[in-house]
Structure formats: C-alpha cells, structure tokens
Amino acid sequence: MHDGNITIDSITKIEGTAGLDVTIQNGQVTDLKFIIKDYRRFYTEAVKGKPIIAVPSFLSRICGTCSLAHLFASLEAIEKSQGIELSQQSRLLRRLTYNGLIIRDHALHLYFFTMPDILGLESIFDIPDDPAAAGHRLLHDSFEIKKLGTTLSTLISGAAIHAPLPTIGGFLKIPDVEKLKDLLPVLEKTREAAIRGIQVFGDWPESLIRNSDYLALRNDRDFNFLDGYVLNSDGKKVPEEKFHDFLKSVVIPYSQAEGYEFSDSHEDYLVGALARVNLNKELLNKRTASDAKKYLDFFPSNNVYHNNLAQAIEILQCLDDSIEIINSLAITAEKPRQTLPRAGSGVGVIEAPRGILYHYVKVNDKGMVEDYDVIVPTAQNQINIENDLKKYFSANLDKDEETLRLNSEKIIRAYDPCMSCATNFLKINFIRR
C-alpha cells in the first residue's frame, strides 16, 4: 500500500479491547502502536487493607477466562507469606483442576478465535451445520474439549469461572473421587479430538519468524504449570521470588498496560505456550510426546504461529496428565491448612494459559494486605507483539491494505492476548518513556 495510516480500532476474536495504529511514510513503517484499550480497574490497589482470606477470590475477577490462574497465583503468594505448605493431595487437586482451565481456555482460543482464520471464514457461526462441511468436525470436537475442561475444573473447584472452593491452605470441600474416575473414558475419547486438533494447527502453513527470547516456568521433573523456576532460552534460571527484579518496568504512554523487557538478554521476550513447549518439550507426558511426535520436531520454534500448535499440544498434555493423576488418585478428608495471621511477604508465579503470571503480596501481622503487585503475560508480550508487527509490515508493504489488516490481526491473535488481564496491575517502579 501507499503512504498513510492503518488504524484498527478494535481487534476482534481476542479477550478484551485492543487496537493498532500504523504509520507508513516514504515506503517505511515510521510508527507502530499496539494499544491495549480496556480501562483499568485498579484491583491491586483495591485489595490493600483487606483481609487475606478475601483477596484471592476478589483477584480471580481480574480475568473471566483465566480466573483460576489468578486465583492460584494469589493463593500461592498468600500461602508463602504465611508459611503455609500445601498437602500433597491439595497439590494434586490444584494441578488436576488447573488442567481443566488450560484445556478449556486453549480450546476457546484455538477453535473459536483462530480456526475461522484457517478455514477462511469470518467466524464459527459461518460453519454450516452439515457434517460434510469444512470445520464441522473440528467445531464439534471443540465443544467436547471445552466441556471436559469445564467439568474437570468444576468437579474440584466448584466452577470453571470464579471458582468458590479453592482457599488458603487447600479446598473448602473435597471432591467426589468417583465422579473424577467417571471422567476417565471421556478423557480417553477427547484425546482423539485433541490429536486431530494438533494435526490441524500443526499443518497450518502460516509463518512469522523472529528471534525472540522465551521465558517459562520449569521444574526439571515434569511439564508443570504451577511449580518451578523461571528459565529463559539462554539457560538462565531465576527463582520465582526474584522474577520481579529481572524485569524493568516500561510504561507505554498510549497503552493502558505496561510492557516489560527481560533486563539482561534479548531485546524482547515471549511468554506462553510457545515458550513452554520450546523450553520444556522433553518433559511432556510420554503419551503426549508419542502421539504429537511429528509436530514436536518443530520445537524449539521461532515461528509465532506455532504458539497455536503449542497450545494444541498442551491440551493433549493436560488430558494425559489428568488421566495419570485420576488413575492413582485416592482422596482422604482433610481441612485447609490455615494458621494465625503473621506479617510477611510472598510471591506466586505460575503459568497462566498465556504465560508467566506473577502475584506478590505483603501482609501485616493482622493478616491485612499492605501491598500487592501483579504482572500478567499479555503485558509482558506487548513489546514482542509490536516488534513482530513491525517486522511483518516492513516486509509486506507491497501488499494491499486489506491483507495487511487481516494478517496483523492474525499475528496478534496468535498470542491469544487478554486485555482484561493486561490492565489490572500496578507496577512499583515507574519509568515514563
């Protein structure tokens, strides 16, 4: 296209509101802004002065889709501040219910948001209700996958969105193990749908290659979303409580969220499924590794579209991990481990569906929150998204405007960004650019 501006007011098929402004002058991209437009709700400020018992469920309201991720990161931060160690049973149950989140959340992104791009359709509503139609099988696969994820989360946590049962030190109610065992045949059947999904997203030829750094949690034992240290592509390890020190805050004046740079390595970094599979693929469940073998050879990958494939592989991983856990699960009655409040601080770092999520809490001796901080994955990915788009636009200015618009939305969508998350934290170090 010729010189001028491309403005996308509101990018569709993502969570929340984001826009894009691109300025092209003399055949060059002179300005490009990925703009997060959701309004802030200042939740990390709102929890100050509140008792810790009320905080995790309040902060789960940061996000409608990865509610459980905020809940668990907050619980971990508070438990560490209080010196509370979870029982092995509570750990397993959190892991199992969290698998349900990853399964449902990834499937929503892959099938409802991204699949229409693959089929060349505007939306899932355009898939005809005809078993012979392209996408019909996948759409119905996605219903089954999402439902299973929701059921898995709900049986243990009481709900898939804003779950009421997880609490400081464990669970308010212990799940019925028989109902979990009843899920085993459904899990096995859903594996077949998940494998079909891996093929579809793995065979999608879209490509945008860039040399970003990748950051993910890793624990050297298993493929784990809840437990580990932060690892980058150079092999640098950061314990989770030090993660914040490795980030420097950069305020992006036109955006209602902040971007981050990992202070000592590459110019930008990416978090999320692509980073996790790049760094941890040898830790995947054996059955997953075997059934996804052909596509695992793509990793480590620098193709941002492989974030979709990585998500599809993680759905299978979470199914296989859940089958293993349920097969050996024995549940005994136990109460949450809770103590008298004490002064302290704690950090909870977990892998949300979209990448590393950091919660920090400082508690006083009355058990009231004095300070709170949250760093979400989409804010970390914001700089990476802009740099990807700069590369894409610079290389494709000969294309017509409609193609540029369509493809820039596809690139942004590949990150599975979540804007409601991205605007709900306040950073302590504040550098105006």
Add this chain to the structure above:
Amino acid sequence: MVVGWFSFTCCEDSTILLTEMLNDHLVEWKKVVDFKYLKALKAKNSMDGGFDVAFIEGAVSSPKQEAEVKKIRESSKYVVAIGACANTGMPSSSRNEFIDEELNDKIRWYLSNFDYSAKVRKLEDVIKIDDRVPGCPMNPKLFLEVLNKYLVIFNIINKTNDQ
C-alpha cells in the same frame, strides 16, 4: 431476532460463559438468533439497522463508554444488563471507594492521562435497562430464561416451546 453482545469495563466472564453455553446451544441458536455484534467471536460487527435485544456486560468507566452505551440504547428495542458489573458496578467500581488524598501518583497518572470518569457507574445509572441477568459470572439459567422470553416476544418461538 437480531442480537448485539457488548462488553465494557469488566473481566468478560459472562462472554466466556456465553462461549461455554455455545457448546450446547450453537446449533439451535443459529436458527433463531442473528448475533450481529459479538466482537469476541466475529470479525465483522455492525450496529447498522439496530438490534432487537442488546446484552451489555460491564460497568461504565469513561465518557467514551457512556456515549457508546447510549448509542446502543438508541439502537436497541430492549437492553439487558449482564453480570455483576453491569448490574451493580462492583467489582469494577472498586475505585469509587478510593480516597482522593491517598491516591498514589501512578493512579493519578492513569486517571488523568486517559479519559476516566470521576466514578465508575452501573449500567442503569447511564441508560434505561429492560432486564437483568445478575451473577458473577451471569447465571446461565437466568440468561436462557431471558433469551427465551425475547424469542417469544418477537414471535420466534411459542411460549410452550422449550428451547
């Protein structure tokens, strides 16, 4: 029945719940509901020609959002407030409780650099609403009842017809 689904300041949990309800209802809803505006799922979203029913989740944080909400009201025969933030303001209106003198520079910077209203308001404080589906996220059974109520009003299903 022409429907619009809109999200303002909130966590969009009711949108996520709606995408979950599609697991069971997509095929039947496609026959009776035209989702003309649903940005979470569609690339092309239009307000042209207006809506029979607009579903709005989220609270109203800014003059810009206020103008958008009023435009939806003018374009819609019925408006339904979806979820806790649209119906009560909370938890998105938490900042209404902040005390001015205690606000730190950072919050002040955001409030002054973007077009935030002084207070976050629930939907009914800005426009007239016809129905509510409360809950955090919305109660899915109530949503089905309200949806069916309007399908009856617009003569798309019979009262006895169980959707």
